Amino acid sequence: MPFLAAKVPELTLDDILVLEDTRELMAFEARDTGVPMWPLVRIRFLRQILGDLLFSGDLAGQRVTLGQPGKAFAAMGRYVLHNTFSPSPQGRITLMSTALGGGARDGRWFNRLTDHFAMAYPDISCVVEDDLHWHYPGPRHFERIRYNAPSMAWSVMLGKTLVRKADYSAATALVDLVNSRARDSIGWEMAVRERHMLIGKLAEVSAALPATLAMYGRLFGRLGTRLLLKGGGCYGGASVAPIVAARRMGIVTAEHQHGLISKGMDAYNIGSELAGSEAYKSCLPDYLLTFGPWWNDKFRLPVVPVAIGSPHRSAVMTKRSGIGLDASARRDVLVLSDGVDADIFIDLAAQIAEALTTRRMRVVFRPHPVERDSRDWRGQLPTGVVLDENIDLYDSFDSALAVVSEVTTGAFEALGLVPHILVRDTAKTRFNYPDGSFALFRTIDDLLRLLDAATEQTATSLTKAIWADNWQDNYARFLQAQGVGI
Known part of the structure; x- marks a missing residue:
């Protein structure tokens, strides 16, 4: 067990971030770039700790594999053909993001993370999209x-190909430094296998970084990029190269919020020493475009928050106004997985279903988007639990009497739409919600009492602070302030 003590302490994120409160970290740079190495590997290292502390699944993630080689090569071939033979678009506004927010809508592919923004100014926007599960999406609503x-x-x-002994030496020294500081500060030490994998990955990424920076520089030059909206831009890792390349070209950079931001989120909070580092700041976007002003004090990063709103939620709310059932007609208890510990939430759903056998209610399990294609869920759900097959979470809210989970943006999305939002009180939720944002339960009896309690109405002012209105106007003002030219 990586925690050296027999009993794992209940730590806060600030306890963990002590390991990066040293100027020594910024002394390690990828060769020939001047880019600090720590942002390239920070999230992966921290999530090894958080995984051991809070999760039963693999929070840090495994190495990317081809999975189904035939499907992978077919998708890659189509990506190459598209990029080679499709007309090269101009994109003063360039949106880079994962395909995780994609799904079919009216017979065409739509990515909720990027396409609302892109279709607001279609003639000057271009999407640069990462792969997800080797699925080539098309035809699309937004084709630039x-x-x-x-x-x-x-x-x-x-x-x-390019990795050298010097890259391995620098990667080893950096990983061993933070590993030693973690051992001294919180009593945790990385397992030997994970240490070896992390050093190898960091060395290779660092070796490729000069060419990767040049590659993104050429891309942004061809697109005519003046604003880069980078999904996960604050996460480091694969976001470092496009962010650094854009900033060095004088391009304004921003991350558009895609999910939960809290004082327990590693990507959005850094140690005090890093907060004053210009080298670290150069690897972060200039701005963080949040769902609303409520989120703007939930992070500790040297980036400027701008409350824009959630284009997807706004579109859904406009389209679905009045569709949801009255509270008296709702019968679903919707259990949301968190993307890591699906089996824990399946077990929770089974316990709830057993407790509700005498009631005319239905327990529905919804995998996290990153989990949806990872299993044959129908064959794994216990008796009394049904699979949520809706693509859009908001469709599932229509019949939900309660949303049940631990750490998820879905709880915030349910505000004003679902009568009961119930969060299980665990070390994981206390870590991520130190302010106590929702009604908590520890036992199934607690949950049943909360289900039977009168519905507490969320103040409209709070909902509007979490989800800002008029995202199009807010976005337009932001673009004008950056001189994008709309």
């Missing part, structure tokens, strides 16, 4: 797109 998978694959192969 470049696929990033070929460039990322090229960068990986380049790293394996």
